[in-house]
Amino acid sequence: MQPFAYHKVRDAETAIAHGARDPQTIFLAGGTDLVQLLEDGISRPQGVVDISALPFDAIATTIDGLRIGALAKLADVADHAEIRARYPAIAAALGETASPMVRNMATMGGNLLQRTRCLYFRDGVSPCNKRAPGSGCSARLGHDAQAALFGASEACVATHPSDLAVALLALDAEVLVVGPSGERSIPLDRLHRLPGETPWIESDLEPGEVITAIFVPREAAGRAQAYAKLRHRASFEWPLVSAAVSLALVEGTIEDARIALGAVAHKPWRAETAERLLIGRRIDDALAREAGEAATDGARPIAENAAKIPLMARIVTRALQDCARQQAGDPS
Ligand SMILES: Cc1cc2nc3c(=O)[nH]c(=O)nc-3n(C[C@H](O)[C@H](O)[C@H](O)COP(=O)(O)OP(=O)(O)OC[C@H]3O[C@@H](n4cnc5c(N)ncnc54)[C@H](O)[C@@H]3O)c2cc1C
Numbered sequence: 001m002q003p004f005a006y007h008k009v010r011d012a013e014t015a016i017a018h019g020a021r022d023p024q025t026i027f028l029a030g031g032t033d034l035v036q037l038l039e040d041g042i043s044r045p046q047g048v049v050d051i052s053a054l055p056f057d058a059i060a061t062t063i064d065g066l067r068i069g070a071l072a073k074l075a076d077v078a079d080h081a082e083i084r085a086r087y088p089a090i091a092a093a094l095g096e097t098a099s100p101m102v103r104n105m106a107t108m109g110g111n112l113l114q115r116t117r118c119l120y121f122r123d124g125v126s127p128c129n130k131r132a133p134g135s136g137c138s139a140r141l142g143h144d145a146q147a148a149l150f151g152a153s154e155a156c157v158a159t160h161p162s163d164l165a166v167a168l169l170a171l172d173a174e175v176l177v178v179g180p181s182g183e184r185s186i187p188l189d190r191l192h193r194l195p196g197e198t199p200w201i202e203s204d205l206e207p208g209e210v211i212t213a214i215f216v217p218r219e220a221a222g223r224a225q226a227y228a229k230l231r232h233r234a235s236f237e238w239p240l241v242s243a244a245v246s247l248a249l250v251e252g253t254i255e256d257a258r259i260a261l262g263a264v265a266h267k268p269w270r271a272e273t274a275e276r277l278l279i280g281r282r283i284d285d286a287l288a289r290e291a292g293e294a295a296t297d298g299a300r301p302i303a304e305n306a307a308k309i310p311l312m313a314r315i316v317t318r319a320l321q322d323c324a325r326q327q328a329g330d331p332s
């Protein structure tokens with residue numbers, strides 16, 4: 001681990017000032033991802049600013065929707081009665097995240113900004129443009145069954161591993177931030193960047209900006225919604241592929257659909273062809289399968305990740321079937 005200056009802050013202004021002074025400063029929340037990266041020498045900041053004592057952990061319903069503090073623990077959000085009842089896609093995504101121990105430490109903001117699970121990035125030695133700009137991309141040259149199917153570049157084919165981000169994209173959530181230029185909100189879809197030629201720039205956040213909360217519009221609570229995930233083992237594992245679906249239904253007919261895919265791109269990815277196909281139709285098993293196939297539209301496999309394409313179709317189908325069961329009043 002490279003030595004760094006450690007600052008524990010009690011107010012957002014001090015955190016922002018540290019971040020604005022030195023763009024290489026990293027914020028520490030629950031530490032479940034960052035500490036590993038520091039220990040392995042993958043992150044080498046001059047300064048670490050511990051924001052865990054900031055008052056950003058409340059979960060509150062407002063007239064417009066739901067506001068979840070960025071420092072709320074995943075376990076508390078997953079168990080929150082209103083979130084389970086009205087935003088079940090969030091509760092389901094968090095319920096399938098990591099393990100109970102990790103969920104007790106990990107925070108909402110940290111989950112969204114966790115780094116990729118690309119093995120070459122994490123091994124600390126292989127050429128990797130994200131870790132060592134200009135060194136090359138071992139995943140593109142080597143074997144990577146996890147690589148992105150959408151939005152990848154010559155420079156990087158990594159995927160974003162968050163379960164939560166996928167559910168939030170399907171619910172049209174926003175991320176609220178505060179920084180040197182004041183407060184602003186970022187639609188979830190614009191929080192993460194595609195890799196392009198600069199895969200080390202992963203989010204839209206400016207130096208010194210802290211995520212304070214996640215906002216989910218009230219309209220999302222009225223939708224049928226589901227989250228489904230496929231992984232190599234039944235717990236304690238990031239997604240191989242995942243999908244979140246939210247449907248606005250009027251007397252059983254789909255008026256609007258949002259489908260988000262996970263672990264298939266550098267950011268959570270909208271399946272827009274499948275969304276369009278659902279509009280004006282009634283959800284049933286056949287339509288769920290048709291939309292699952294449509295969700296693979298535009299996928300660009302490289303060598304060893306083509307197996308994720310049929311898995312993606314199945315996981316979207318499963319999430320839509322869950323919505324159909326909810327519609328039919330079947331709790332299973
Ligand atoms: C064994 C294991 C299994 C896991 N399995 C899964 C899984 O199945 N699915 C899944 O989605 N995740 C999984 N995770 C990832 C885990 O959910 C994240 O590590 C965790 O959510 C990160 O939150 P944290 O508070 O610990 O963030 P930290 O590790 O403290 O920080 C992570 C990043 O976020 C930044 N950051 C944190 N909070 C803020 C903020 N408020 N404003 C600005 N920047 C901020 C930090 O600077 C850092 O870059 C797993 C982790 C482990 C260790």
Ligand code: SF4
Binds near residue numbers: 127129155
């Ligand atoms: S896919 Fe991205 S993170 Fe993985 S080795 Fe290539 S540049 Fe690095």
